[in-house]
Amino acid sequence: MTDQAITINPATGNELARYGRIGEAEARQAVELCHQAFDTWRHTTVEHRASVLRSIGAALRERKEELAELMSREVGKLIADSRDEVELCAAICDYTAEIGPEELASEQRDPANAARGIITYAPIGVIYGIQPWNFPAYQVVRYAIANLMTGNGVLLKHAENCTGSGLKLREIFEDAGLPENLFTVLVIDHEVSDSIIAHDKVRGITLTGSDKAGSIIAEQAGKLNKKTVLELGSNDAYIVLEDADVDLAAKTCATGRLYNNGETCINAKRFIVTDAVHDEFMEKFVAAMEEAKPGDPFDEATGIGPMAREDLRETLQEQVDESVEKGARIVTGCAIPDGRGWFYPPSILADVEPGQPAYDDELFGPVASVIRAKNDEDAMRLANDSRYGLGGGIFSQDEDRAIKLAEQHFDTGMVFVNTFGVADPSMPFGGVKASGYGREHGGCGVKEFANTKSIFVG
The missing domain is CATH 3.40.605.10 (Aldehyde Dehydrogenase; Chain A, domain 1)
Structure with missing residues (x-):
């Protein structure tokens, strides 16, 4: 050294x-x-x-x-x-x-x-x-x-x-x-x-x-x-329930995945979407993710900057490749671009299942893992099917029900309802x-x- x-x-x-x-x-x-x-x-x-x-x-x-x-x-x-x-x-x-x-x-x-x-x-x-x-x-x-x-x-x-x-x-x-x-x-x-x-x-x-x-x-x-x-x-799960405001969910989930170039422990990472709204969400989520264009971090028009180190980008690509080999499907991005700098495009993997890094592990970069759930109960089960427990999110127009799910069922230290956030001095930060x-x-x-x-x- x-x-x-x-x-x-x-x-x-x-x-x-x-x-x-x-x-x-x-x-x-x-x-x-x-x-x-x-x-x-x-x-x-x-x-x-x-x-x-x-x-x-x-x-x-x-x-x-x-x-x-x-x-x-x-x-x-x-x-x-x-x-x-x-x-x-x-x-x-x-x-x-x-x-x-x-x-x-x-x-x-x-x-x-x-x-x-x-x-x-x-x-x-x-x-x-x-x-x-x-x-x-x-x-x-x-x-x-x-x-x-x-x-x-x-x-x-x-x-x-x-x-x-x-x-x-x-x-x-x-x-x-x-x-x-x-x-x-x-x-x-x-x-x-x-x-x-x-x-x-x-x-x-x-x-x-x-x-x-x-x-x-x-x-x-x-x-x-x-x-x-x-x-x-963590590999925080954001669940989109059957009664979610899909426009809000898609926009917020893209922000939650790409914030800080996708390199945040409490970024939204797994997106568990109920079957009833899956296709609508995916269409709008893809558009929101692709709207963020990589570029110079000092240019106010840039949507996403480079990853912090070359080795981190290589590790992310290896996780993506292994997930695809094991059945995940590339929706957008998921490849290292040509040119200077350690950029990686906003990316989405679908058909994400257990046994893939995109499901089991933390992807510390701008790659979203989309998982289809049968219904609301299945979505909550999938959200907790992780060795991690830092944060998570719920999208539902029934705020009281979402709060009850957060209180009684989400096995994490933090839960965001119909929003995404990183940290606030007045709220405890940490996981399980x-x-x-x-x-x-x-x-x-x-x-x-x-x-x-x-x-x-x-």
């Missing part, structure tokens, strides 16, 4: 920058410095922490264009999506600053074995985040801001292809008033990362990535009795089954790595 992290523009294939990796000794020293910063930060008031987070949110908005352009260059995001991502990060800062003091406030109880009881939420130490490339700012802000509110220190190992974005966030955080070393970016390889997980000053690990990566990290941390929060992959465990946002994240401490007073 090279001693440098290299970033490449996926729209052109041209190298952007090189960043020197640090070795184990230097990385371990960085952990010690982060712990020292934590030892001071933990004793600040929650009100002070909230004020710093508000300053970070303001700084993100002030430097939105700078950060958005860097993200689009590094991972191929549409520039409008990059700007939206920075706004979401700023909103997370604002929301966490608003609700953090109340969420972390001590609670009074009346225990049977003492005169009174107090529950406090104390920071536990340095939290190590291993994050992917598809949302270079949001994936970091999601866990970092919550833990800074709690009073913890934060380490980041970002994906190599968005190293610049990780370092830019550190710069913005510190320029906004965050103490030096409290948020530390480690440009390291996987071997050094393993040693960071084992470092005695690291008290928790959070990972966003594949279910395979999650299993590895969970095993390493489990052997050391360290808590983990895992936000892993192979999609991981733990929750971020909605006030949950500030307590994931807090010591819930019981104090009994005689």
Whole structure:
């Protein structure tokens, strides 16, 4: 493995920058410095922490264009999506600053074995985040801001292809008033990362990535009795019921599949359509997907940018080819185009069945898997027929019935009814089954790595 992290523009294939990796000794020293910063930060008031987070949110908005352009260059995001991502990060800062003091406030109880009881939420130490490339700012802000509110220190190992974005966030955080070393970016390889997980000053690990990566990290941390929060992959099912507004469903499903170039854990991926509306939906869905034209991420008219890395595009094509070999039918796209950059067209596979990657696995790119269901009950069964459980969607004009299905039958952490969404600071984010465990946002994240401490007073 090279001693440098290299970033490449996926729209052109041209190298952007090189960043020197640090070795184990230097990385371990960085952990010690982060712990020292934590030892001071933990004793600040929650009100002070909230004020710093508000300053970070303001700084993100002030430097939105700078950060958005860097993200689009590094991972191929549409520039409008990059700007939206920075706004979401700023909103997370604002929301966490608003609700953090109340969420972390001590609670009074009346225990049977003492005169009174107090529950406090104390920071536990340095939290190590291993994050992917598809949302270079949001994936970091999601866990970092919550833990800074709690009073913890934060380490980041970002994906190599968005190293610049990780370092830019550190710069913005510190320029906004965050103490030096409290948020530390480690440009390291996987071997050094393993040693960071084992470092005695690291008290928790959070990972966003594949279910395979999650299993590895969970095993390493489990052997050391360290808590983990895992936000892993998914193949979210969006079901179109017999009474659905088909126009709305087709348009929303195309948006849900292509958002962020199709490279999002909570993208709509499997489209389970009841027989009664299948043909109408397919006609309109194909038109909506084909309307999005690949192109320069900085061109406002572009409908979809390139995939983030060449190897990811190759893996996607292999999954498509295997699915076709096993009976899936190509409706549109599904082939790597000629030309520069790692583009892949909006694509649809039909006749998708168990045993095909398009049914069983996560296709992390702009390929939709359409599955025909006999009726509404069969659609719900097919939606849950997955090892994953992050999100999903229901299209029905009977909103109350759809909500009941979401509450009682959808085996996922999030469900969208007649809409598609990615994340909201006020709503918990996370999944079940192979999609991981733990929750971020909605006030949950500030307590994931807090010591819930019981104090009994005689």
